[in-house]
Amino acid sequence: MAIEISSYEKLLTGWSAYCDVSMPPEGLREFLPRLIPTLLSNMVYTDDDESLADAEEDESFPDRDQDLKPRFHASRLHGSETGEDDDDDDAVNVWNLRKCSAAGLDVLSNVFGDSILPTLMPLIELNLARTDDDSWKERETAVLSLGAIAEGCITGLYPHLPQIVAFLIPLLDDKFPLIRSITCWTLSRYSKFIVQSLEHPNGREQFDKILMGLLRRILDTNKRVQEAACSAFATLEEEAAEELVPHLEVILQHLMCAYGKYQRRNLRILYDALGTLADAVGAELNQAKYLDVFMPPLITKWQQLSNSDKDLFPLLECFTSIAQALGPGFAQFAEPVFQRCIDLIQTQQLAKIDPNTAGALYDREFIVCSLDLLSGLAEGLGAGIESLVAQSNLRDLLLQCCMDEAADVRQSALALLGDLSRVCPIHLHPRLQEFLTVAAKQLNPQSVKDAVSVANNACWAIGELAIKIGKEIAPVVITVVSCLVTILKSPEGLNKSLLENSAITLGRLSWVCPDIVAPHMDHFMQAWCNALCMIRDDFEKEDAFHGLCAMVAANPSGAVGSLAYICQACASWTEIKSEGLHSEVSQILNGYKQLLGSGGWEQCMSTLEPAVVQRLARYGKVIVKNDLTPTSEKAHTDGQVVCATWASRMV
Template identity: 95%
Template structure:
């Protein structure tokens, strides 16, 4: 540190390389040496802030990068003495550098600001107006390469502040320039990619506030998918060379619209050819297209399942195919989205899912019983979807429960408390009610799963769990089976079960 401080303190023009080296060194050691650096961090950050305005562009750019490496500390220090003042100086300093005349500095500042946004989240809200003014001023100046980074910074801002962005005074700053650019770019222009991604974050953040922009954006996505599917077969007729990235970005933006608008997207879907286009995309040979298509299938299942109905069984069959062992091995992210989409469909369409239940359940059992190391998200989604299928079709699933109950309950233990876990436990209770003797051999695992809740907020589900556990206590109490089960459990698990009256 003394050597670094010595180099940072040299302010003459001839020593700019030494200053740059010192700043680079501080950035390079930020993660690996954070423990040893911690006592010095306030001083380090204070040293760096003035260098954002250094005469030499390389120092300005490397300072942006180095400050971004300390973003977590900068945000964590907001409640410390001078912490907020320091945060404000860094925020304004990076915004000034976003408008730097040097392109390398612009790039470094924009990237650094996006990193700070991720850490700061709601702390950015009081500064939204000035942030948007600077970003959109840069939007009018930047060339193609740096525009991509600016889109990322704007999208990250939307992710960070969410619905706070949905105010007319903010929309008036950033939406008109984005819409103008959106209209200028042709359907074959690859500069659409980052703009589509940016709009995805904005649509999710604004929620219903995006409705005023939704129709042309929705229709453009449909047109892009249609033209690319034609280009795949006949580039001349399509007037474009096939590039599946257009399809992926369009599907992702449609997912953003579904998430943001909720049921408000229904009228747009009803008047479009989205259902048939989506089915084609779900069957695409490219994994990334299938992945985005199945995510959209799940989102549409939540908000307007009625419009999927005419081709429901085809969607279910295609999604189920993604869960066979070879497909899971080849494309785990596709399988993950397929699994989630089937679960979302199940709770909306009920027993209409029956034709694929056995096929899907057998695949989910394989996933749940796989050795450790399988994708954690896929295991969790498999446990939730298995629960949802059990909830809507307990008569079909319950006869097979002895093959998966233990692995399933172990997976349920790892899922955080939320509505998806509630759905899964409704399925657990429905199955046990349908076949209590079939689950008796896995009672210890069922107890551990029930104890994994911090709190079941649904009174109805809480009562169901009480009923199941008390039922087993009565069933097994006479022959000592219940006491034997309790003795096999850890004391903290037994203690948590007391909340269910056992």
């Protein structure tokens, strides 16, 4: 008895859910020899699949409005977490029996791993061996299957990947557009392996073939293939990064050739590929021979689009990546881009109040994209943006955006606040306390719960401001520290980025206002040190440790109870590159050892893991030895000075 498609889809979805909720997989294992062939057979295009008709549509057909999928701009986020990958590819088209089955195979491969290969691979090989035109759908399914299992079965596939990739490359030029399309997608799923193979014999030759094959397909006459190739190329760019530099000229030539022929939908994907290229190669793009290829067409399009045209969104995003990559090289294009962003924000803020006066309907995404592009300009131009900010009303517009009721607007506005704090804080001064108050408000527990990404950027911006304005931040320090402590001690385990930024900002506040923060350190020192241990070595961690040292120097007795945690934090460094900070940390640890005496210090050391004690040796032998023999005369002198100072405070 045949199962209706709608019922079968539900059944397949149920199997995926069975695996997704981490139920014991053994209950399903015995059915795999029957389930896997069924999934493959249902991944074959049916004769009435609308994708077959769509696939015949060539590049000359204008896109209809209904062809343009809704797009969502990811607001700027400062920190270690940048969001989840968008895995919603069009290679398997709409959610139907075919996609349901492919998704099911993907999930099964992640749950059962290589154990599905003995059943699956003979079926794939059988379909790939069918080379007659009537069997193209089965070949397409085989390629789709290889893509679906790319993550879950990578260990078992790995020894065979050179042969698999070599087999896929000619399919980029297959006569059937849906095979060309799915081959682009499947190759993108193996991008990491393709780039890693550059170190192996023939790896570079294979990489070059894939690169040129995808570039050819970017110029395909079929819109579906163009889309798949552009998306696949963007994925390869992310993995390849600097490996693309020798190929920049030919890449840009192909991308800009496509730029001249793409319809609206694929043009959006092309912008993403160009922006991803800028992210991947950075300043290497800042050469006249490259700028002359891609900037004139982009500027022309920029000038053609009206302030209410939503096709401006992906172009704004593309310019953001380009501005960051070119750095000062973007200065020649900056003024009109900067002013356009200001105009867009002003127009939308007016449209929010009175669409008729503004001459446009309100769409906050124009504001978000414009704020993010301004952040990109600040990051790229550095202090070079100062003259543009000085001649604009950006400060007042930005304050309004920081108070907007929409979380994504506040998120991007606070990111820009932090970026401007780094490069031209002088222009924030007239409304500095208002900015600080608004940013601090985003850190109260309810605000953090409602919009954690907004809180993340507010936290980062306050830290950046603190470094630049020093003690002028004093009026909000206690309020902010109170919120940061709540975050650091949160039992729920907030996201990594917010925890890291909270630890860094607490350190920066402690550095500039140690007299305000130090009396309260016993309330947060242990949680703070735990968070500091998780931060990678960089200048932000250095700032945080300057704050730690400043606080301990201001109130050494307040940290005695947390000394083991301080030691663990100090041991978390791979290397402190700043000689000044290294000296500060050494003085603190040596000072505590002399204050506690050998017995008290050894007791503290006994609570630490041996590896931690060993890493502390980098701060001087006096740290880990029973005697008080310093590593140098200077260290001894520094230690005596610190200890004398602390002893007076301890009394």
